[in-house]
Amino acid sequence: MNLSRRVVLGGGLAAGTALFAPGVVAARADDFTRPFTGFAPPSTVLxxxxxxxxxxxxxxxxxxxxxxxxxxxxxxxxxxxxxxxxxxxxxxxxxxxxxxxxxxxxxxxxxxxxxxxxxxxxxxxxxxxxxxxxxxxxxxxxxxxxxEGRVGLETPVATYLPEFAAAGKGSVTIRHLLTHTSGFTSWLPLYSRYATKAARIAAVMNQPLTNPVGTVYLYSDxxxxxxxxxxxxxxxxxxxxxxxxxxxxxxxxxxxxxxxxxxxxxxxxxxxxxxxxxxxxxxxxxxxxxxxxxxxxxxxxxxxxxxxxxxxxxxxxxxxxxxxxxxxxxxxxxxxxxxxxxxxxxxxxxxxxxxxxxxxxxxxxxxxxxxxxxxxxxxxxxxxxxxxxxxxxxxxxxxxxxxxxxxxxxxxxxxxxxxLPITPRGNHVAWETEPLHATNAVLSVPLTLPATGARLGFDLVAETEETDVLRLESSTDGTSWTLVPLEIRHPGDTRTGEEDGSVSGTPGERRWVQARADLAGGQQTLRWRYSTDGNTLGRGVSVTRIRVVGQGGVVVDSDASSATFTASGWTKTSRS
Structure with missing residues (x-):
């Protein structure tokens, strides 16, 4: 499940010369989970x-x-x-x-x-x-x-280039061209098919569309x-x-x-x-x-x-x-x-x-x-x-x-x-997945829970591609694993997401969310399994403040009992 809402050159430097003046900048605790909004100060110079x-x-x-x-x-x-x-x-x-x-x-x-x-x-x-x-x-x-007001984003291109209206392109706007949704074909061999620069430009102006305007994304020169x-x-x-x-x-x-x-x-x-x-x-x-x-x-x-x-x-x-x-x-x-x-x-x-x-x-x-x-x-x-x-x-x-x-x-x-560090809120033990392709990274902990069950809570950052998936699973025999349904809470707003126990996709929020789950009673192993493919990687997954609380009190607290966790493909960190 997805967490998200959904001239002419010359001169130059001598070899080895840096363009920017050296300087010392005070360290600042920026991190991945505290994204900036807006722009940098206009006075910022590299x-x-x-x-x-x-x-x-x-x-x-x-x-x-x-x-x-x-x-x-x-x-x-x-x-x-x-x-x-x-x-x-x-x-x-x-x-x-x-x-x-x-x-x-x-x-x-x-x-x-x-x-x-x-x-x-x-x-x-x-x-x-x-x-x-x-x-x-x-x-x-x-x-x-x-x-400057000289061009309108939603204005037809033919308003400024009348010849562009040829072959049914009259409704193509400036936005369509800038976003590759015009319907144009990707490429033409202008260099070999036409003899002059003027003929090559005219060929583009006269080219008909391959797809109806605004119906597909097709990258086109x-x-x-x-x-x-x-x-x-x-x-x-x-x-x-x-x-x-x-x-x-x-x-x-x-x-x-x-x-x-x-x-x-x-x-x-x-x-x-x-x-x-x-x-x-x-x-x-x-x-x-x-x-x-x-x-x-x-x-x-x-x-x-x-x-x-x-x-x-x-x-x-x-x-x-x-x-x-x-x-x-x-x-x-x-x-x-x-x-x-x-x-x-x-x-x-x-x-x-x-x-x-x-x-x-x-x-x-x-x-x-x-x-x-x-x-x-x-x-x-x-x-x-x-x-x-x-x-x-x-x-x-x-x-x-x-x-x-x-x-x-x-x-x-x-x-x-x-x-960019992922810093837990407060001084807490955290685990981060390692940037590895085509692997299963597993963080697990054994649990002995009262018959009435228990409540799991942890904080989560998940910035992954759609095909890289974090799964929360439990097993009583170490062989058969069952997804544990999750409730995702986003601090600062009223959203609550019900998940099937798996999380994937890149939400772009770059902040900690709260995950909660109900666990059945009895002896079991709980694991966070992050599966990656061989293609690309996002930032990955981090978890912290893992607590399991039953009728008799705290069963597991990752800060107090991190040694009970076993990690493969995860790195344990502790930051204040």
């Missing part, structure tokens, strides 16, 4: 620090670092997930972790490695082809027009290509000029833009035989964006981890950074409002994906926004904890066929999510 300086547990972050670094090494008989990466994590205005590894250029062609002397090492200021993360820049440019054209039409400037003037330059994102000027500072992507581009290095990887002269609404932006960190913090600040405002607070709220409630699992704000555990992992939730890029990039911004995780790789170097890097994305975001 600075370097340690996980401990902002109350984080450094251990999960170190695990994530090792995991992400390991993927650069090919397993026996296999290939590495990517040649190199740059990762950055931040929480509450402090950059708590960075990591640089591998190569920006490693291969001569699709199969042949360069000699070590010719390879280009990855640096913290390496510029990456952001691929579909570019869609966020276009979306922000559109929302700026909405904020055509949505953002259209919006890029709209921005250019209304601003009277090219998209790269708009993004530079209204986003990257005000924020000081000096290494972000389209068509980078210094190839050697970029991470190489794919060796392409068809079209015959050779090793794609210093120009956009996406063929359609390439055919549109490197500037398109769906792809084309190049950036660094530090520049993307500035954008993330500006959004956490409510649209401002170092006194420069790119959006007002209401507009940022629109970016992270789920407009796709009719399509569960495909939560989407305006341009931003929301609550996608498949790459956001332990940071996922209704107020977690982000995007991935085909070249191997990802950004996860968690407004509830004022944290973000950025992982940039060149995973398509030398070939897109070498596979997915979603496991690395999960590990990087998950490491930051699990670094």
């Amino acid at each position: 600075r370097e620090g340690t996980p401990q300086s902002v109350g984080l547990d450094p251990a999960p972050i170190e695990v994530a670092k090792r995991q992400v670094l390991s993927h650069q090494v090919a397993p026996a008989g296999g290939r590495p997930l990517y040649p190199g990466h740059v990762g950055l994590m931040a929480h509450d205005g402090v950059v708590v972790a960075t990591q640089v590894g591998g190569y920006a250029l490693r291969y001569r062609n699709a199969t042949e490695e360069l000699p070590e002397s010719e390879r280009v090492p990855m640096r913290r200021d390496t510029i990456f082809d952001m691929a579909s993360v570019s869609k966020l820049f276009t979306s922000i440019a559109v929302v700026q027009l909405i904020e 055509l949505n953002l290509i259209t919006l890029g054209v709209l921005v250019e039409r209304l601003r009277g400037q090219s998209l790269d000029e708009v993004v530079a003037a209204r986003l990257t330059q005000p924020l000081g994102m000096t290494d972000t833009g389209y068509n980078p000027a210094v190839k050697e500072r970029t991470a190489a992507t794919e060796y392409q035989a068809v079209p015959a581009r050779g090793m794609v290095w210093g120009e956009v990887h996406d063929e359609n964006a390439w055919s549109l002269e490197g500037v398109a609404g769906h792809a084309g932006v190049f950036s660094t981890a530090d520049d993307m960190a500035i954008l993330a913090q500006a959004l956490l600040n409510g649209g401002t950074y170092r006194g420069a405002r790119i959006l007002d607070r209401k507009s940022v709220s629109l970016l992270i409002t789920n407009f796709n409630e009719a399509f569960p699992g495909d939560d989407h704000g305006l341009g931003f994906e929301l609550n996608q555990v498949w790459y956001m992992d332990a940071l996922s939730g209704p107020r977690t926004a982000g995007h991935t890029g085909y070249t191997g990039t990802s950004i996860v911004i968690d407004f509830s904890s004022r944290s973000f995780a950025i992982l940039l790789t060149n995973r398509v170097h030398p070939s897109r066929a070498w596979g997915s890097i979603n496991v690395a994305r999960q590990e990087w975001a998950g490491g930051l999510g699990r670094a």
